[in-house]
Amino acid sequence: MSAVVLPARERAHLNATDVHVSRGGRPVLTGVDLTVSAGDRLGVVGENGRGKTTLLQVLAGALAPDAGAVRRAGTVGVADQEVPIVGGRTVGDLIDVELARVRAVLDAFESATRALAEERPGADLAYADALAAVEAIDAWDADRRVDVSLAALSAVTDRSRPLAGLSVGQRYRILLACLLGAGHDLLLLDEPTNHLDAEGLDHLTVRLREHPGGVVLVTHDRALLADVVTTVLDLDPTADGRPRVYGGGYAGYREGRRAERERWETAHRDQQAERHRLAQDLSAARNRLSTGWRPDKGTGKHTRATRAPALVRAVHRRQEDLEAHVIDVPRPPLRFRMPRLDAPPGTTLLRADDVVVRGRCEAPRSVLLRAGERLVVTGPNGSGKSSLLAVLAGTLAPDAGTVQTGRGVRVGLLTQESPRPTRCRALEVFDAAVGRLVGSGRLAEADVVALGELGLLPSEAVHRPVDELSIGQRRRLDLAVLLAARPQVVLLDEPTNHLSMPLVEELTRALSTTGAAVVMATHDRQLLRDTEAWPRLTV
Known part of the structure; x- marks a missing residue:
């Protein structure tokens, strides 16, 4: 009797029950429960260090959990953040490895076709099985699907190119194109948007939404979550220490998480x-x-x-x-609290006329900022967004044009990268910055805000050396130093870099209501959506 080969929509299934993983005696995953079936697209979120990549390894079978069980049905395609280079492998070799199952299914079909032509005993049943296997994954079209994705993701299409000569981003895009074309029942993707441009993001979004099997997606890209996922697994801390699963897509996660935090x-x-x-x-x-x-x-x-x-x-x-009486509910995570950033309504705070920075911002740009005004600076990488913000902040002199800042107006800039970390404690760095402002007369004693009042760093991080903080914590410290200066013009260069999604949303809401003028340069698609009512300057 012929075996029944189910299509991916019916075959794919992934289940994890009470999964626990520890590293060096420290819990990384605690009591993870999830189920992904055909048609499900699960987003896994959480701050850096919460175990998202570890969970993906457990789900893929590359790492055994310390406790709990994982069950899989169907084939699994995995995209790690880095693609290792083995020997002198080429682009074509990587494609062949990722399409090995497709190649095997097609080879089996060819063998069954020859057996049928030769009228061997049982050939008709073997042919029916082989045909069903080919049709289940649409194997004939797999190479074409890979080529389409290679082009859409701006990946190398020359299959003879050695992988060793390609960037990390190029190798990842090739792997991603293979997975999108291979017809796997389950896709496990770790930060798939890291190396994609706008066209690649659009292609990935469409392909994931069309994928008939199951998808598990680890990402910080809020727009991808909003456009793709049906369910969200949140690995950030909860009252009982166990992860939460929210239905209703990204919107359901945001609402569910808000209600959970309030409770x-x-x-x-x-x-x-x-x-x-x-x-x-x-x-x-x-x-x-x-x-x-x-x-x-x-x-x-x-x-x-x-x-x-x-x-x-x-x-x-x-x-x-x-x-x-025992307080058995742990202290909830901090909430961001924006200090008052006031400026007289209608006052012109900063004006830049026809500024040019050679080699970085070639076309003349003009900006006029009054109290309470908003501006989003957009444009491709290398177009001069960061240079324009540095000129507005006064940290970079333009080669042409003029910049005028109102008398006594405080201008603050959050750059893309944090300063080089030191052995000084976070609190010492913050207090020193505030002390310089007060000592110079730029900040009044009455306007000083304590680091703890901002809700950006937990107490244990406040007293640690900066070079021991995570990238995200250092970014929070940068933001705290900026806001402590009580700027009336706030300049933010890619403000969502390394910040958690909840903090980004809290910051976005606060920036929308502050009395200061706000200028931000960003590629973050969800931030662009959230600020769609703000004026745009394309450079």
């Missing part, structure tokens, strides 16, 4: 309030024991003797109540 904060606040009440009750009982039990003058020893034991018992009861 967490309420539960923690309620427990703290109850502990405070119990502590107050104990303090009041102790006060009554020391003073309140004494009877008025003229009363006898008997009255004192009968009151004292009752007051002592009351103190003991309240002491026991306080000791029995």
Whole structure:
């Protein structure tokens, strides 16, 4: 009897149950549960270091979990962030490796066709099986699909080119094109947008939405999540320490996460309030024991003797109540709090006329910024966006044109890259920056904001040396130093780089309402969508 070969839409299935992984004694994944079937597209999100890539390795079978189970049905295609170079392999060799299953299915079909032509016994059943296998993955069209994706992703199409001579981004795009064309039942992709231009992003989005099998997508690209995923797995901390799965796509994740955070904060606040009440009750009982039990003058020893034991018992009861009360809801993550950045409405804060930077910003550009105004600077890499922001900030002199800043106006620039990290603690770096501003008279003592008030760095990070902080934490410190200066003109160069998605959304909302003028240069597609009402300057 002929075997039934199911198409990917029915065959693909991936299930993980209570997966735990530790590294060096530190939990990386705790109690992960997920299910991906044909037609499902799961987005995996979380800050750097939360175990997203580790989870992908576990799902692919490249890493065994310390506890829990993973079950797969169907073929799996995996795109790691880096493609290793083996010997003198060429582009064609990589394509052949990734399409090995396709090649095998086609070879089996050719053999079955010859057997049928030769009228061998059982050839008709073997031919039917081979034909079903070819049709299940549309094997005849696989190479054409790969070629289409190579072109759309701006990847090398010459199959004789050695891989060793290609960039990391080029090798990744070739691998991605192979996976999009191979007809796998399940696709596991790690940060697939890192090396893609606008055309490549559009192609990837369409192909993932059309993929008939299952997709697991690790990404920080909020636009890709919004356009593609049906479900989101959030690996960031929760009240009970276990990851959360949100349905309803990216919008469902955002709403679900907001509600989850509010419940967490309420539960923690309620427990703290109850502990405070119990502590107050104990303090009041102790006060009554020391003073309140004494009877008025003229009363006898008997009255004192009968009151004292009752007051002592009351103190003991309240002491026991306080000791029995446990705050078992952990402290919720910090929320970003934007300081007030005020400027007189309508005031011209900064003006740049026909500025040019040779070799970087060749076409003359003019910018006029009043209090409360917004501007998004767009353009391809190398078009001069960063140079224009540096000119506006006064850190780069233009080769032509003029820049005028209003008297006493504070201008702050968040550059793409953090300063070289030092052994100084984060708090010391922050306090030193604020101290320089106050000492120079650019910032009044009354306007000084403490690092802890901004909600950007947890207390353990505040007291660590900067060179021990993660890239994301250093980026948060940069943002804190910028905002502490209370700038009236805020210049942001790729502000979403290395920041978590929740912080980016909080920052975006705050920038939309601040009284300062705001200019940002960005490629972030979701940020461009969120600021679509802002004026644009294309360079």
